[in-house]
Amino acid sequence: MEINDLRDYLDLLEEYEEVQRIQMEVDWNLEMGAITRRCYDLGAPAALFENIKGYPKGFRALGAPLGASRKRGHSLFARTALALGMRPGTSAREIMQGYLQRKEKLIPPILVRTGPCKENILRGEELDVLKFPIPLIHGGDGGRYIGTWHTVITKDPDSSWVNWGMYRLMVHDRNTLGCLFPMQQHVGQIYQKYEAMNKPMPVAVAIGGQPVIPLVSCVQLPPYVNEVEVAGALQGSPITLVKCETVDLEVPATAEIVLEGEVLPHERKLEGPFGEYMGYEAGKSSPKPIMKIKAITYRNDPILPFSNMGMPVHEGQTATALIKGAEIYAELRKLGLPVKGVFCPPYGVGHMAVVSTEVPFVNFARRVAHAVWATKPGLFTYYIVVVEPDVDPTNMDEVVHAITTKCHPVDGIHKVPHNPGFPVLLPFLPPKERLIGDAAGVIFDCTWPKDWPPESIPAKATFENLWPKDLQEKVLVNWESYGFKKEPDT
Ligand SMILES: Cc1cc2nc3c(=O)[nH]c(=O)nc-3n(C[C@H](O)[C@H](O)[C@H](O)COP(=O)(O)O)c2cc1C
């Protein structure tokens, strides 16, 4: 089935029981947020709110669009798999492989004259983002967040690079939003250039559209990559774009809601706090850039998708961490490193990368870890666990076993002070360092030291290693004859 917009994706979710329609009246004020949080906690379906207090019928919101699934037969990442047109049972490893395969052939977008996102156009006095049922998500949030599963589109003033990224957007008033645009991120780097010229930065925010769009917006692709071409590659067909009304930018034709405007240079307003991806109501409110809205366009009966960051497992892990692992893997392979797999475990909130690699020479784990930190997708990883190819990095049981048996508690752990980190939000940093993202890194070397004599390295006591091949085969062949079931009960 071709997925041309968020609505097609919802049909697909419905087919696989990965969305719950909620017709009972719910409140945008914390209730939708609380329901969505329970969805992540239980692995329940995404929540489609169809009847929102104070809003006309047809104005809907979708919580946990790529939330974790615990449905029998589905993988934890079922909704990410479905967004990519894969089976809901697709494992993390298969999704990562499929993602990288499709990405090999980028597909540029096509420009069309008009599209559903132009069904309604607001300007001037009519501008009011609160026309949409924007949730106050967590208790303690500094405001209602319209941008939590969306795309911020900006253009590099020095090249043809158009960056698509997901950066939270808080409502200040009907036509003003607060933006978290760290300098470490592409949008922050582009905004710095506009500020240096003392010019406003044109910006378009697209909400809704094909599910690959938010997916490519929240994964850390290298600079000068036009994320729209990656979205096309993932979808297997070009993304259709339409021109904005008031800025020289293009947006997905099937977006549910589009906000056009500019981010003013050198102006700041208090933004935050917000329940965040690492599982905490992180940071205090702090002065941040503002976006002035010049036009709003939207589809009839618009659907506002939103993510509810907080404790795992939410979109920050099902989408970001999963694809981040694939991206790090691809970058390490480009360097010619003999890496076999990379995974960012969901409860590591993207802060941990497990890398399995062959070990050609002494201190190789350090080389691998520093290579991870040098990549764009590895920028906000702090815990690098290096294991050998016999360990499946997507299997946390095997990873913990490798740490506790092969990583020397003192000599196998290498601390790296002052690594760059995400500003404002990092819970483990003291207040001063937290504000600027002066972080640190640590390497857990779970590989056998190359200089040890081979006889000092114990054989792993597994079925495959310690019994003769012919006996292994006999046991496998006779398994059901012994009276066992083929697969253990789950
Ligand atoms: C729901 C959600 C919200 C996010 N909010 C922010 C944010 O406010 N600021 C930010 O810098 N990154 C945020 N991120 C992470 C970025 O989207 C991600 O690092 C992405 O790679 C940024 O795009 P870029 O690489 O083109 O800069 C968020 C991710 C998700 C999944």
Ligand SMILES: [Mn+2]
């Ligand atoms: Mn980018």
